Amino acid sequence: MSACGCGQSPLVIGGCRPSKPACPPAPCPPVACTGSKPSEHCETTPLRDSAPYRVTATATSTDPTPYYTIANTHAAVDPVVAQTILNSGTGTFPADDGTHNGQHTWLAGVVHIDPTTLRGDPTSVTVSASVHVHNDGRNTACQLYGRFALWNGTTPIRTDLLGPPDLPAGGDDNGVIPPTTVPLADVLAGRVVVELNLETGNDDTCRVGPKQWTVDSFVLTVQASAPGCGRPFLRTTCRDCDGAVTCTTDTLDGSIPYAPVPPVVPVASCQDGCATARPPCVSTDRGNAITRGSDGCLYAPDTPALDPSPCNAARNTTGGLLVPRIDLTGIAPGGNISTQRSVDIDVTGTPGCPERWRIGARLTPVSAFRNAERQHADLLARTGTDVPIPESDIVLPEAGVYHIDSDVRYALGSATGGSGYIIGWLRDETTDTLLTSFTQIAVINAARQQQYGGTTHIMTEYAVTSGPRTVRLHLMFVLTGGKITNAEAGGTDSNGATRMRHLKVRD
Incomplete structure (x- = not known):
């Protein structure tokens, strides 16, 4: 300070409110003012100018569709790649497959700022990017x-076009958005967006094909300014003993020269006007129950406003706002048993906030089993004729692919000798469709008395487009010589039964 007597006055750098007022300049001693050379004294005052300051800002990837303005085809870069680029990382705009003339690939990022880094009360900010x-x-x-x-x-x-024109493979370019002023309210509302598009497809005009791009080094800069909320600096003013100013010097720290941006405001008069904390943004949605009072404070109603829709599960209770909890309960393997389609559900909960759930499912497929509880059909009495067995009917209830099999019980014999055979097949009675070719159930070729009995298997896989469908067993006896005295099948006897089964194996 001055050699004329003030001593050391406090200097405030950074904040807007000094801890105590600056020491007033000391008067020059009268003896120092005698003669032709006036004595000087100097004082240093902390000030703030109005230089723009940087605001913390980020960009978040968003759907670029609203920003498609170039004709022909469009494509959006993968959102994960887009966010990597917006985070100043490296990403790739892939080349088109060669089928789209003039295709450009787009990236878009919403500009967000941290309101707590604003000082003063700016109404606009400047946005720039590279x-x-x-x-x-x-x-x-x-x-x-x-x-x-x-x-x-x-x-x-x-809108700044990228150049130089006709950039060759291996060439580099830098895109720049110069500082552009936008309303602060629009930034806070998420309306301000940075967009980048690059030609990745064919271009018949230039007779060039697809190309791929590597994009990196993205930098987003947002600045704001308010009177007296810029950079803090020191102003030293020297006067003679008559009070006339002899010199004024502005520095950052007492030694580094600085040219302040007007207007300049004393730190003591800034008070809280330059505080970095800003009141939170309050949504203007009509459903927002929180309001800002005339005193600048936020007010919430005593009871939260709830949507009256019957689908809203939240309720006001005497103990407060209640959101019903949903507990998930699984079904152990085989626990869901039905003739209809059923699914066993696995649910495994992991404690935490929020809770995490792992859910698995096992399809219990449609199936059925049936015994033909009847006597054997007399095939000999209807030799050479199709004999349906309605007692074997099974019903396929829905569309899908089914595994179908049948055990056919039979008896075939001759008292004097003879030859012949029994055949069987499965048919869709609903659509009159043959499921299997004719299967030989039993055969006899005896020169004298002979008797056979047993079970033969018929199996197939059948795809149906709709249900229900009825599947039935059909039988026939064919005589080829001599005399057959016994030919019967399709029922149940003391040694076995005719059975039908189906199992759905896939949709």
């Missing part, structure tokens, strides 16, 4: 091959 692109090839880019733009809602406010 990015680096590299043509990976395999083709040259056509003319001006892309765009780096800034949007406010659906209105482009800055």
Whole structure:
């Protein structure tokens, strides 16, 4: 400070409110003012200027569809790749497969700022950005091959084309969005968007094919300004003993020269106007129950406003707002038993906040089993004739692929000798469709008395497009010589039974 007597006055750097007022300048001693050379004294005052300051900002990947403005085909870069690029990482705009003339691939990022880093009460901010692109090839880019733009809602406010023209494979370019002023309210509302598009498809105009791009080095800068909320600095003013100013010097720390941006405000008068904390943004949605009072404070109703829809599970209770809990209960393997389609559910809970659930399922397929509880059909009495066995009917209830099999019980014999055979087949009675070819159930070729009995298996896989479908066993005896005295099948006897089974194996 001054050699004229003030001593050491407090200096405030950074904050807006000094801990105590600056020491007033000491008067010059009268003896120092005698003669022709006036004595000087100096004082240093902490001030703030109005230089723009940087606001913490990020960009979040969003659907680029609203920003498609170039004709022909469009494509959006993968959202994960887009966010990597917006986080200043490296990502790839892949080349088109060669089928789309003029295709461009898009990236879009919503600009977000941290309101707590704002100082003063700015109504607007400046947004600027830069990015680096590299043509990976395999083709040259056509003319001006892309765009780096800034949007406010659906209105482009800055559209800078990428060049140089006809960038060859292996070439590099830098996109730049110069500082552009946008309303602060629009940024807080998520309306301000950075957009980048690059030519990745064919271009018949230039006779070039698809190309891939590597994009990196994305930088987003947002700045704001308010009177007296810029950079803190020190102003030293020297006066003679008559009070006339002899010199004024502005520095950052007492030694580094600084040129302040007007207007300049004393730190003591800034008070809380430059505080970095800002009141939270309050949604203007009509359903928002929180309001801001005339005193600037936020007020919430005593009882939360709930949507009266009967589908709303939240309720007001005497103990507070209640959101019913849903407990998931699984079904152990085989626990869901039915003739209809059924599913066993596995549920495994993992404690935590929020709780996590793992859910698995096992399909219990449609199936059925039936015994033909009847006497054997007399096939000999209807030799050479189709004999249906309705007692064997099974019903396929729905569309799908079914495994169907049948055990056919039979008896075949001759008292004097003879030859012949029994055949069987399965048929869809609903659509009159043959499921299997004719299967030989039993055969006899005896020169004298002979008797046979047993069980033969018929099996097939059958696909149906709709249900229900009725499947039935059909039998026939064919005489080829001599005399057969016994030919019967399709029923139940003391040694076995005719059975039908089906199992759905897939949709």
